[in-house]
Amino acid sequence: MAANEKINDEEIGYYYMKLHDFDANDKLDGLELMQSMIHSIEHHHENQVNQTTVTNNIDNLSESVDYFLKECDLNSDGFIEFAEFKAYQAKIKKN
Ligand SMILES: [Ca+2]
Numbered sequence: 001m002a003a004n005e006k007i008n009d010e011e012i013g014y015y016y017m018k019l020h021d022f023d024a025n026d027k028l029d030g031l032e033l034m035q036s037m038i039h040s041i042e043h044h045h046e047n048q049v050n051q052t053t054v055t056n057n058i059d060n061l062s063e064s065v066d067y068f069l070k071e072c073d074l075n076s077d078g079f080i081e082f083a084e085f086k087a088y089q090a091k092i093k094k095n
C-alpha cells in the first residue's frame, strides 16, 4: 500500500510539471513556476477568485518562486527538472 502511494505521488508530481511545462523542455523555469503558482491560487480560491486576489499575491509569488528555485534547483541551472522536483517532494514529506 505504501509503495502504491509513493508511485501516485510521483505521478501527480510528473503530471503537475508537464501541465505547466509550456515550452515542453521537461524543466520548469521561473516563469513556468510562477504560472503554476498562480494556477494553484486560482484553484485554491475557486469561485471567489478575482484579479485583485491574484495581483496581491504576485509580490509574494516572486519571493516564493525565488525560494522554491533556491531549495529545489540542485544543479543551479535555473530550471527545475523532474528529478529535482521529486527530491524536493521527498524532502518536504520528511518534515
Ligand atoms: Ca519548460
Ligand SMILES: [Ca+2]
Pocket (backbone or CB within 6 Å): 073, 074, 075, 076, 077, 078, 079, 080, 081, 084
Ligand atoms: Ca536544475
